[in-house]
Structure formats: structure tokens, C-alpha cells
Amino acid sequence: MLHAVNLTKSYNNHLALDQLNLSVEPGEIYCLLGANGAGKSTTINLFLNFIAPTSGKAVIDQVEVAKDPQAIKKLIAYIPENLVLYNELSGLENLSYFTGLAGMKYHSDQLEAFLDEAGLQGEAFHKRVKSYSKGMRQKVGVAMAIAKKAKVLLLDEPTSGLDPKASNEFSELLTRLSNQNVATLMATHDLFRAKETGTNIGIMKSGQLVEQLSTDEINHSDLEKLYLKHMNA
């Protein structure tokens, strides 16, 4: 579903991403780990076509992202660390606005069903987003992905700053979406969540993927040891 093929990005001779090769298939939750500056966001941004590759390609559903970004837009949902929503609008109004912008027409009862599926409490649907916690805002993002019937989820540190309960709820949503065959690529610093929620883990260092493994293969403690081994190498 989602493939990086020798994907490379350099900024003025600085290699932010160096010949990355990875695949994420439907139903997989692939977690990218790595220190600050390792190239995680660069990878996500290349799949989003926010930036253009220097060489290599990002491919989603057999379409090269840089060649047909409009086709890709229909397939993907993106949740960054801080989702941009209109604070003066309610969660429901934001969902209505953004789905409308993406060319989708839903009745308010359908929009409410999406928010409900994303785990937002009914009493919050009509409250202004400025009163929402970060976890509630992220749920609006998940509702957008559900409304869009996105085949691919691109997430850049979506649980950063969430309390453990909100983070756990977010992880449960990801698992539910992966059970519906969504392919997820997530940049995160949270080793615990990556092991708990992810199906696959890639450890990045200085723009390179230095380790790939299935979460079935490793326990929490060994994952931490492996991560630190790479960071200290």
C-alpha cells in the first residue's frame, strides 16, 4: 500500500533522508522511532507531498506521490502533533467544514456517528473546540479519517503531550482502523506505545533506517535496549 523506494531528501548537502526503503501494508501500523533529527517527519512529509524528494520515490497504492498528489490526497488522512482546527467552531462544525472542503457531503447525524466512532463524548459535539483537550482534538482528526474512509493514515507524533489515558484511547482507535485494513505510518518517540500498538517498528538514525522488526519479535525491555544501542553507536 505504502512504499518508500530509495527515498532521499537533502537540504543544501545535508542528507535528511538517505535512501529509505520501507513498506506498510493494509492493516499494518508501522512506527518510526529515532532521535530528534533522525528523519521521521521528513519521511511523513514526503508521503504527504509537503516536500519533494531529492531522489527516489514515495508510492501510495501504486501511485507515485510526487507525480499525482491529487490522487494521493483522496487516500490519506494526516494527523500531526497539533491538529489545526477552528477554535471558534464546534467539533461537529469543524468536521463538517473539513469534510466539505474535501468534497464529501454528510448529514449531521452521519458526522455525529463519525465523532462517536472516534470516541468523542456526545456532549462535546457542539462545544467550541477551544474548550477541547488535546485528546479530544485528536479524536476530531480520527473522525476525519473515518469520514474520508482513508486507506492510509500518516501520523506525526500524534500522542505527544497526551496523558496516558488519552494516549491509550488513541492507540485503541488506531488498532480499530488497522482491523479495517487501514495502513498506518506513525512517527513517534513513544517506545511503549510503538510496541503496544504497532505491528512493525523501524528505528532511524541520521536519515537511515538502521533496524526494522515486527513487534511480535521483541518485548518492551529488549526494544528499549535495542533502541539505545543504536542511539549510542
Ligand SMILES: Nc1ncnc2c1ncn2[C@@H]1O[C@H](COP(=O)(O)OP(=O)(O)OP(=O)(O)O)[C@@H](O)[C@H]1O
Ligand atoms: N526545511 C528544512 N531545511 C533544512 N533542514 C531541514 C529542514 N527540515 C528538516 N531538516 C533537517 O533534516 C533532518 C531530519 O529532520 P526531521 O524533522 O525529519 O527529523 P525527526 O526525526 O522528525 O525529528 P524530531 O523527532 O525532532 O521531530 C534534521 O537534521 C533537520 O534539521
